[in-house]
Amino acid sequence: MKQGKGRFLTRRVAFYVATAWSAITLNFLIPRLMPGDPTSVIVRQLQKQSGESIPPEAVEAIQKLFGDPRAGLLQQYWDYLGSVARLDFGLSISRFPTPVGELLGAGLPWTLLLVGTTTLLAFAIGTGLGIAAGWKPGGRLDGFLSPLSTFLSALPYFWVALIALYVFGLVLGWFPLGGGYDPDLYGRPGFLGSVLEHLVMPAATIVFSAFGGWLLGMRNMMITTVSEDYVLLGKAKGLSSGRVMFRYAARNALLPSVTGFAMAIGGVLGGALLTEIVFSYPGIGYLLYDAVSKRDYPLMQGVFLLTTLTVLLANFVADSVYVMIDPRTREAGR
Amino acid sequence: MILDVKGLNVDYISAAGAVRAVNDVSFQLRRGEILGVAGESGCGKSTLIMGLIRLLRPPAAITGGEVWLHPREGRPVDIARRTDKELRKLRWRSIAVVLQSAMDALNPVARLSAQFADVLREHGYRNVEERTAELLEMVGISPDRARSYPHEMSGGMRQRAMIALALACDPEIVVMDEPTTAVDVVMQRQILAQILELRQKLGFSVVFVTHDLSLLVELADRIAIMYGGRIVELGEAAEIYRSPKHPYTKGLRDSFPPLHAPVTRLSGIPGTPPDLRNLPHGCAFEPRCPSRFDECAQRRPELLDVGDGLAACHLHDRERTAHA
Structure with a gap:
């Protein structure tokens, strides 16, 4: 073994x-x-x-x-x-003579902050609600959540982002229109607050558009799993319905979602492109957009390499986690 | 007596109307008895036992009747009328279940030990590990297999583990839904012998569902034969096998090779099981019955005492009138 x-x-x-x-x-x-x-x-x-x-x-x-x-x-x-x-990706052309490595290093934390947290949040919210909806398919919760998720998933992201920007940024003026922080506050006490303030809209739009997909996927897996014999046996054992729902049903229904989640984490760097462009967020996606429009080859190459390696890393982590949570896959590795 | 079922009805409810899968079923289960329930696929035997333990999945639902459980301690309870919450304490302590395929019935991502531990803890056992080891040894599984996952065990071992699991909380009734269908014949014999031995030792009652009548004769004390959602014959196992009172029972007996006697000629039952949505007006078996006569299509026979056992067949009306 x-x-x-x-x-x-x-x-x-x-x-x-x-x-x-x-x-x-x-x-x-x-x-x-x-x-x-x-x-x-x-x-x-x-x-x-x-x-x-x-x-x-x-x-x-x-x-x-x-x-x-x-x-x-x-x-x-x-x-x-x-x-x-040597992690030396050459010098950027559009921002000559800044090394590409330095630009990537500056953009990476922003992207990780924005897309990392939102991917996690969307997964947690969507999966949690999906468990609840799939536990009693056709119930009141399911009847409300499933059509809503289908509707939200059908909305194009850039449209949602632009509407949000227009309504909450321009008309209501609740949130800043772009950027990752207020440059005037850099290194000052209010900096963290300004980072959060700038984070709200891009983060909310991502979660808003993404959680529905997780919800539907989890709900559908739940429905299949709930009719399995081992879930019935859990109930026959006299266990609490919460325990049967999580330890028997959701624990098994979650397996395909874990793969999906790892893919999403891998796509964090590339997936932020649209968000970062709409909200002028200073991350990797915005960097790539800039590099493409200014034909900055070394920068493009750097971003591509970073994205590829992240996808690989995430896949590797997913593979390893999957082996841990599904004992049956260990057989295949022998 | 441990279980008293009175007029149980189970319907599959759909937009087009309800289909009655279990129709006015009554029987009593004695303490320590093995009651076999046999019939073709779709006769309602599995639905019946899922109804007894209130594990019906929608759209199936109990629509009438009573299921009185007389537990060792405490007052009798009508399982059909308790809420899910009230039933939780009775589950596994009073009634445990062994399902057809252990591969599907064991949680694939949990070790065997965890699947014993959760139910033992739920019902207040403290020495969880020792109890698990004891149970596994009881069915001939080495206790160190407790760390295995279901997919790491053979089919026979899984099924025996399921039986050990069912006995975890020392239940009074174990309901078994074709527990030997998914294993080979050798393993089938071992498991049957084990059930008999454990019943002797622990004194639980069994409701054993199968389509294989010859298997039941070896195992059961009494046998109920189901057809079209109703019990059509009920009697001592040996008696049912030797001289079936209902033509359907006879047909069922002759379609399986006996386990011990040499194989003679096997004959199936012509025709197909009845459509529950559209049962015949008279006896449900009448269209397939080799001994049918006029009366059969007109009036449904009641389940009545025919001397040694109960049967629902007009053939015995004649005998009764002849005797009178």
């Missing part, structure tokens, strides 16, 4: 290392497969902006920045792997 567990873990780790390596390699190759090179794009941009021709020394400097295009692909790949290992 113990040996089986160990082997299972080793196999999973090996799988994820291989996947991470291919993700890094793709991240290296794709920009290089695109026609043209960043140097000429930037030179053209600078020419357009200034209306003058760019001196050859400047062109050479920019080329140096991106690495020598005449160097062999293998040499470039090797250099790239080395810099990734």
Whole structure:
């Protein structure tokens, strides 16, 4: 049994290392497969902006920045792997000469704060209500919650966010229109308050749009599970209905949701794109939006790599947690 | 007497109207007795026992009758009329249940020990671990298997664990819904022998439901035969097997090979079980009955004393009038 567990873990780790390596390699190759090179794009941009021709020394400097295009692909790949290992993602073009790593480091806490907490909150609320609704399908609670969730899930997120921004930000003026904090308060006593104030609307809109999906998923699993014999046996044992509901029904119905939750956590960085754009929230999503619109290749590459690795990490955690909560999957690992 | 069922009705309620799956069923269960209930699929036997222990899932519901439990201590209670909350104390202490498939009836994500512990604690047992070990040993499972999950055990072991679990709180009645259908024949014999042995030792009563009449003859003291939601014959096990009073019982007997005697010719029962939504006006078995006559289609026979046992069949009306 113990040996089986160990082997299972080793196999999973090996799988994820291989996947991470291919993700890094793709991240290296794709920009290089695109026609043209960043140097000429930037030179053209600078020419357009200034209306003058760019001196050859400047062109050479920019080329140096991106690495020598005449160097062999293998040499470039090797250099790239080395810099990734050192967490060195190069310098941003749009905010030259800030290192990409620094920008990512500045954006990451904001995204984790916003999307991390809201994903957790939406999962907890949706799953909790889903358990209650699925316990008595067709009951009063179910009759109210299920249509409501279907309705909420059908609303496009950006629309909800824009309406919220318009009503609560512009018309009522309850919450700030954008940003993650009040720059005037940076490092001062009121800073934490201002962070919370800026968090409310983006967080509320995410929870509002996301919890319905969790609710429906959990409710449907609950309905299937409630008709299982082991739930009937729990009742026959004379256990309290709360115990039967959680330990027998919900405990089993939760299993598929755990996978979904891990995927959602993995998607935290990428999933925040829309929210962060609408609310100009200073996270990774906004950074990516900025990078794409300004053709900041190193920054884009950095964000992509970070997103990919987060998804992998979350999947790994999900796999491991699943093995812990569902004893049956341990067999498969042997 | 431990259980007294009087005129129990169970309906499946739908928008199109109610379908009566258990119809005016009355019987008594004696202390320490094994009562077998046999019949084809859809005859209402499983619905009947789920009704007895109030575990019916909607849309099924008890719509009439009484189920009097006479517990060791305390006053008799009508299970059919108690609220779920009032029943909780009686459950597993007075009436436990063994379901058909142990694979489905054991919680797949909990160790065996946890599934014993929750019910033992619920009913006030302190020495949970020793009790679990004792119960497992009683059915021939090594106590160190308590740490196993259901999927780590063989089918036979799971079913025996289910029986051990049912005996956890020393119940007075154990209701068994085809507990040996999902295991192989060798295991089936072992489990039956174990049930008999444990009953001898602990003195509980059993209501045992199966479609296999020859199996019941080996196990049960008395047998009730169900057809179309009603009991059509009730009597001593050996008597029912040797000389069935109802043509349906005879048909049922002849469709299974006997467990001990050499196999002779097997004959099934022609036709299909009745549609409960649309039962015949007279005897429900009349369309399939080899001995039917005019009377059968016109009037439903009552369950009456026919000497050694009860039967609901017009054949015995004739005998009665002939004797009179």
